[in-house]
Amino acid sequence: MTHVAPAERSTRSPAQVETITVSRYASLKGVAVTIVNLAVFFLLWELIARAGLINELFFPRASEMFAAMYNGFADGTILPEIWHSLSNFLIGLAISIVIGIPVGLLMGASRVADLILSPYVWAMASLPRVALIPLLILIMGFDNSMQLTIIVLSAVFPIMVNCMAGVKTVDPSLLRAGRVFGTSRVQTYSKIIFPFTLPFVISGVNQGIARGLVGMLIGELLGGGGSGLGFLLDRAGDQFDAPMLYAVLILLAVMSVGLIQSMRWLEQRAAPWRDTLRT
Amino acid sequence: MVHVGSHETDRPAKEHANTAGSTLIEVAEVNAGYDNQRERTRLIALRDISLKVTQGEFLAIVGPSGCGKTTLINMIAGFVKPLSGVVKVRGVPVDGPGADRAMVFQDYALLPWRTVERNVEFAIENRRGHVPKPERRARIANALQLVGLAGFEKSYPHELSGGMRQRVGIARALVGEPEILLMDEPFGAVDAMTREAMQAELEKIIAETRQTVVFITHSIDEAITLGDRIVVVSSRPGTIREIIDIDLPRPRFDERNDIKRSARFGEIRSHLWKLLSDEALGAKWGSVARQEGETA
Numbered sequence: 379m380t381h382v383a384p385a386e387r388s389t390r391s392p393a394q395v396e397t398i399t400v401s402r403y404a405s406l407k408g409v410a411v412t413i414v415n416l417a418v419f420f421l422l423w424e425l426i427a428r429a430g431l432i433n434e435l436f437f438p439r440a441s442e443m444f445a446a447m448y449n450g451f452a453d454g455t456i457l458p459e460i461w462h463s464l465s466n467f468l469i470g471l472a473i474s475i476v477i478g479i480p481v482g483l484l485m486g487a488s489r490v491a492d493l494i495l496s497p498y499v500w501a502m503a504s505l506p507r508v509a510l511i512p513l514l515i516l517i518m519g520f521d522n523s524m525q526l527t528i529i530v531l532s533a534v535f536p537i538m539v540n541c542m543a544g545v546k547t548v549d550p551s552l553l554r555a556g557r558v559f560g561t562s563r564v565q566t567y568s569k570i571i572f573p574f575t576l577p578f579v580i581s582g583v584n585q586g587i588a589r590g591l592v593g594m595l596i597g598e599l600l601g602g603g604g605s606g607l608g609f610l611l612d613r614a615g616d617q618f619d620a621p622m623l624y625a626v627l628i629l630l631a632v633m634s635v636g637l638i639q640s641m642r643w644l645e646q647r648a649a650p651w652r653d654t655l656r657t
Numbered sequence: 658m659v660h661v662g663s664h665e666t667d668r669p670a671k672e673h674a675n676t677a678g679s680t681l682i683e684v685a686e687v688n689a690g691y692d693n694q695r696e697r698t699r700l701i702a703l704r705d706i707s708l709k710v711t712q713g714e715f716l717a718i719v720g721p722s723g724c725g726k727t728t729l730i731n732m733i734a735g736f737v738k739p740l741s742g743v744v745k746v747r748g749v750p751v752d753g754p755g756a757d758r759a760m761v762f763q764d765y766a767l768l769p770w771r772t773v774e775r776n777v778e779f780a781i782e783n784r785r786g787h788v789p790k791p792e793r794r795a796r797i798a799n800a801l802q803l804v805g806l807a808g809f810e811k812s813y814p815h816e817l818s819g820g821m822r823q824r825v826g827i828a829r830a831l832v833g834e835p836e837i838l839l840m841d842e843p844f845g846a847v848d849a850m851t852r853e854a855m856q857a858e859l860e861k862i863i864a865e866t867r868q869t870v871v872f873i874t875h876s877i878d879e880a881i882t883l884g885d886r887i888v889v890v891s892s893r894p895g896t897i898r899e900i901i902d903i904d905l906p907r908p909r910f911d912e913r914n915d916i917k918r919s920a921r922f923g924e925i926r927s928h929l930w931k932l933l934s935d936e937a938l939g940a941k942w943g944s945v946a947r948q949e950g951e952t953a
Contacts, residue, residue, distance in 0.1 A: 555766040557736050557754050559829075560784035569779070573770045649770065 438620040443628070446621035456610065460629065463606040464478035466522070467594045470529030474586055478537030479579060485538070487571070488544025494512035499542075507593050511600050517535075525606070532593025533586035540582025544575030577649035584641045591634050607633075681869050682710035682733060682837065687742035689728050690894075699740075701894040702728040706742070708888065708897065712836075715863065715870045718885030719877060719929070721936055725895030725914050726873045733871060734760055745777055746837065756787055759830035763842040765822045767814040773798035773825050774810040777801060780829045787833065800832040803862055831866060838868040844879065847921070856883060858948065859911035877929045880924060882909050889929065891936050901925065 420440040426432070427439040447554040450456035485492045485499070507528060548571050556570050598608025607626055614622035690701040702725035710716050718726050731737040732744050735754040744751045745759070759780065767776050777797045781788040788796060801807050804824040814822050823843055830838055834837045856879060863870060874880050878889045881903055889898040903925060909916045916922055 549766075551762055551764050551766040552768065554736065555760075555762065555768075555779075556783075558734060558758070558760045559780045559833075560754065560756060560787070562783070565783050569783075570768070573768070576770075 382446065409435025410549065416581055423517065434620070436620055438624060440562055442621040443624040446619070447625035447628070450625060453561060456626075456629070459605060459607050459610050460633075463594060463598065463608070464633065466525055466606065467529060467590060470526050471533055471583075471586065471590050472596070473526075473530050474533035474537055475583060478534040479541050479580070482538040482579075482582070483545055483572075483575065486542040486575070487546055487567070492542070499535060499538055502531070503539055507532045507589075508596050508600070515522065515601065520602045520604075522603060522605075525594070525601050525603055528597040528601070529590050529593045535588035536585035537579070537582040540578045540585065541575060544578025544582075547578075548574045577645060580641065580645045584638060584645065587637050587641060588634070591630075591637070595630075666895065678914065679712055680709045681712040681714075682708075682748060682871070683743075683745040683748070684708040684733070685743050685745070687729075687732065687739040687744060689725065689732060689737060689739045703739075704894040704896050706895070706897060708900075710869060710871060712869055712879070713867055715883060715885045716888060717872045717874060717880035717886070718888045718890060718900075719874055719880045719933065720876060720890030720895065721892045721933065722733040724890045724892035724936075726890055727841055729890075729895070730760075730841050730871055730873055733837070734758055734839050740951070755782055756833055757835050758837045758839060759833055759835040760841065761830045761843040763827045763845045765814070765819075765846075766825045767822060767825055767829075769814050772811050772813055773806060773817075776825055777832050782834045796832050797828075800828040803865070804828045804833060805858070814871065818851075819847045820855060823847060823855065827862070831862070831868075834866075836869060838870045840870060840872045842873050842875070845874070852879075858885065859906060860910055877926060877933065878917070880917060881905070881925050881929070886937075887929065887934050889936075898936065901929070906917045 411522065423440040427434065427437055447456070481495070485495055510528065510531060514524045514527055518527065552570050553566065556566050560567060594606070595608045595611075597603070598606035599612050603609065607630055611623060611626045611630075614620075614626060684706055687703060687706040688701065689706075690699045692699050706729065718729065720726050722880065728737055732739055733746070733751065735751045735758070746755075768779060771779065774797050777800055778793060781793055797810075798807070801810065804827050806824050806828060809817070809821070814825065817825070823846075826843065830840075835841050847855065848907040860883060872880075872883060874883075884903050887901045887903060887943065889901065890896070891898045905916055905919070905921055905925075
C-alpha cells in the first residue's frame with residue numbers, strides 16, 4: 379500500500395523511507411469500481427423490471443427512468459425545480475448558520491444563556507418538523523417563505539446544539555495550559571475555544587444539511603407551493619408517473635450526497651487533527 | 658534501619674551546590690480542598706502543608722494517586738487557591754498564574770491545530786510585553802534545539818510520538834525562560850524506554866537552564882534519579898510524610914557509572930518503598946473510615 383500513516387511519517391528518518399513504484403492508474407481504481415458498481419446496479423434493475431416480477435406501475439425499468447429524466451431536462455420541467463429547491467435550501471442553510479453558530483457558541487460559553495435558552499432549543503431540536511407545517515401554513519400560507527422557514531427550523535437546531543457541545547467539551551487541560559501561559563479572556567476564546575469548536579461547528583452544519591433537506595422536502599410536499607423537487611415528486615405520484623418519480627428520487631439522492639460529501643471534505647480539511655484527538 | 662537524611666532533623670546545610678540559593682517558593686501551613694456544592698461537602702485534598710524550595714533546586718514530589726500532589730502544584734502555578742495558609746514565590750503571595758512559572762502537563766496539552774513551533778510560541782505570545790516579537794523566532798528555535806526537536810518545526814502534534822509531544826511541552830515551558838518549572842507527571846504517559854531517555858535529557862537541560870523544578874511523579878526511581886530532595890506525600894488528605902535529601906552525585910545519568918546500581922540508590926529506594934507501600938496499604942484499609950469521618 380502506498381499510504382503512510384501520518385503518525386509515523388515525520389518520526390521516521392529519510393533513510394527509512396524508500397520510493398516504490400505504483401501503477402499510474404491506481405488513483406482511478408476507486409472511480410472505476412464505483413462506475414462498475416452503479417452500472418451493475420442499473421443493469422440488475424433493468425433486468426428485474428423486464429422480468430415482470432413486480433408491477434411496472436410502481437417499478438419501472440431503469441431505462442424508462444433515465445428517459446423520463448432526460449425528457450424532463452430537455453423540456454425544462456426539471457431544471458427550474460432543481461434550481462428552486464437548491465436556492466431555497468442554500469438560503470435557508472445560510473440563515474441557519476448565521477443564527478445557529480453564534481447562539482450555539484453563546485449557549486456553550488454562558489451558563490445563564492444556556493439555562494434560559496436550552497429548554498426551547500432542546501424542545502425544538504427534538505420536535506418532528508412535520509408537526510409545525512399546519513401552524514406555518516396558517517401563519518404564512520402557501521408562500522415560499524413558509525418553505526424557507528421550515529428549512530431554517532430544521533437546520534438551525536442541530537447547528538446550535540453542536541456548537542454548544544463543542545464549547546462545553548473543550549479539553550480542560552488546554553484551558554489549564556491557556557491559564558499557565560497567560561491567555562486573557564478574549565485570547566482563551568480566540569486561541570483555544572473557537573479553534574477547538576470548529577470541527578463541531580462543521581459537523582453541526584453537516585447535520586443541519588441532512589435535516590434541512592428533509593425540511594425542504596416536507597415543505598414542498600405538504601406546503602402546496604407548486605414548485606421544487608418535492609412538488610415534482612408529489613405530482614409524479616398523483617399522475618402514476620413512476621419513471622419520473624424514480625428520476626426525481628435519484629436526483630435528490632445525488633444532490634444530498636453531493637452536499638454532504640462536500641462538507642465531509644471540508645471537515646477533513648478544517649480539522650485534520652480531529653480523528654487523532656478522539657482516540 | 659538505613660539512615661536516610663530527613664529534612665526536619667538532620668539535613669546538612671549545604672549539601673549540593675545548586676541547593677545553596679535562597680528560598681524561592683514557600684508553602685506555609687496550607688490546607689486545600691474542593692467544595693462539592695451538590696452534596697454540600699468539602700473534600701480536603703491537602704492538610705497542613707509547609708514546604709520551602711530553594712532556588713535552583715529540583716524538588717520531586719511522590720505519593721499515591723489522589724494524594725493531592727496535583728493540587729499542590731496547581732496552587733504554586735496559581736490556579737487553585739488554598740483554603741487557608743499561603744503560597745509565596747520570592748516572598749510574594751501567589752495570586753494567579755505568572756510568567757515566572759511554567760508548567761509541563763502529563764497529557765501534553767498541546768494545541769492540536771498548531772504546528773510545533775506555533776505551540777511553543779503560544780507560551781510567549783499572550784502576555785503583553787513578555788517577549789517582543791522580533792525576539793520570538795530565535796527563542797523558539799533555541800528552545801526546540803534544546804529539546805532536540807530542530808527540524809520538526811512544521812509538524813503537527815498528531816504526527817509525533819508521545820515522547821516527542823512531551824518535548825514540545827517542555828520546549829513550550831522553557832521558551833519563556835521562567836524561574837520555576839512545574840512538571841505534573843510529565844513522563845507518565847510515555848513508554849518505559851522513552852521515559853528513561855527523557856529523564857536523562859531533562860537532567861541535561863536543567864543543568865543548562867538552571868531552572869527551579871517542582872516535579873510530580875509516582876515513580877520512586879524517577880524521583881530518586883532526578884530529585885535533589887523528595888517530598889513524600891501521604892494520601893487522603895495529603896500531608897507531608899517525610900522530606901528526603903538525595904545526596905547522589907550529578908550527573909545522575911552517566912553511561913560509565915549507573916547510579917541505579919549504587920548502594921546508596923538502593924538504600925533510598927527501599928526506604929521510600931517502605932514509606933509508600935505503608936501508605937498504599939493504609940489508604941486501602943483506612944479510606945472507608947476516613948471518608949465517612951469527612952462527610953459527617
